[in-house]
Amino acid sequence: xxxxxxxxxxxxxxxxxxxxxxxxxxxxxxxxxxxxxxxxxxxxxxxxxxxxxxxxxxxxxxxxxxxxxxxxxxxxxxxxxxxxxxxxxxxxxxxxxxxxxxxxxxxxxxxxxxxxxxxxxxxxxxxxxxxxxxxxxxxxxxxxxxxxxxxxxxxxxxxxxxxxxxxxxxxxxxxxxxxxxxxxxxxxxxxxxxxxxxxxxxxxxxxxxxxxxxxxxxxxxxxxxxxxxxxxxxxxxxxxxxxxxxxxx
Ligand SMILES: Nc1ncnc2c1ncn2[C@@H]1O[C@H](COP(=O)(O)OP(=O)(O)O)[C@@H](O)[C@H]1O
Ligand SMILES: [Mg+2]
Numbered sequence: 001x002x003x004x005x006x007x008x009x010x011x012x013x014x015x016x017x018x019x020x021x022x023x024x025x026x027x028x029x030x031x032x033x034x035x036x037x038x039x040x041x042x043x044x045x046x047x048x049x050x051x052x053x054x055x056x057x058x059x060x061x062x063x064x065x066x067x068x069x070x071x072x073x074x075x076x077x078x079x080x081x082x083x084x085x086x087x088x089x090x091x092x093x094x095x096x097x098x099x100x101x102x103x104x105x106x107x108x109x110x111x112x113x114x115x116x117x118x119x120x121x122x123x124x125x126x127x128x129x130x131x132x133x134x135x136x137x138x139x140x141x142x143x144x145x146x147x148x149x150x151x152x153x154x155x156x157x158x159x160x161x162x163x164x165x166x167x168x169x170x171x172x173x174x175x176x177x178x179x180x181x182x183x184x185x186x187x188x189x190x191x192x193x194x195x196x197x198x199x200x201x202x203x204x205x206x207x208x209x210x211x212x213x214x215x216x217x218x219x220x221x222x223x224x225x226x227x228x229x230x231x232x233x234x235x236x237x238x239x240x241x242x243x244x245x246x247x248x249x
Contacts, residue, residue: 013072014076024062028062031055064213067219071218078226084137086135087135087138089131092140093128093178100126101120134171136247146219149217150180154181165183167180175246179243198218224246224247
């Protein structure tokens with residue numbers, strides 16, 4: 001087994017994710033079934049609360065395992081093995097925005113989509129600025145994973161709810177860059193160099209809430225690198241962040 005920079009071999013992570021996924025789907029299936037079928041009126045307040053908590057934490061764990069699976073897949077891949085096709089960026093980005101809102105909805109009670117734009121919370125949208133016919137030759141699953149991760153992060157950390165999250169696409173000829181801007185907590189200068197490291201999490205006090213693994217941004221970086229590109233961030237503490245991924249065309 002080849003150890004990688006996480007200290008655990010990718011193979012070991014894949015086995016762990018698979019074992020967890022199997023047990024979790026059984027646990028979550030039963031907990032959903034009890035919540036849907038049971039006569040809730042008959043539950044004591046304690047039982048009702050316990051069931052809700054089991055359900056919420058079960059879904060949370062399932063999301064962590066999904067992420068671990070995606071991380072493994074991306075880390076194991078190589079540029080040569082990537083199946084690429086022509087992707088219409090505007091449609092793809094709209095789709096990613098809806099997915100990211102759905103993903104974050106479980107944790108934060110967000111609103112769903114609105115015509116044209118994707119509503120994050122009442123009055124706040126994800127604005128997508130992308131030339132109409134711009135396309136990218138890339139692996140669709142990976143591009144979606146990367147963009148959805150950046151958007152999920154932006155939704156999580158965009159605490160200035162009056163400001164829209166902005167997605168901006170630029171065509172540089174031999175490459176395309178996609179930037180996701182939020183108006184949230186921002187990243188401290190001392191952390192900017194480290195947030196792309198696997199399992200790096202910033203202090204709870206600063207960001208307020210962290211429930212992830214710290215695998216999203218390393219995955220985004222690797223996705224960009226697999227496509228001959230890079231990932232970067234420009235951020236101001238308290239003012240927000242702009243995460244940019246670049247893909248070679
Ligand atoms: N848009 C953002 N604004 C501020 N901090 C962020 C943002 N995105 C990521 N971070 C910081 O980077 C850490 C790691 O993020 P990420 O790699 O996506 O982890 P996870 O896999 O848990 O989603 C987060 O816990 C947070 O501290
Ligand atoms: Mg994340």
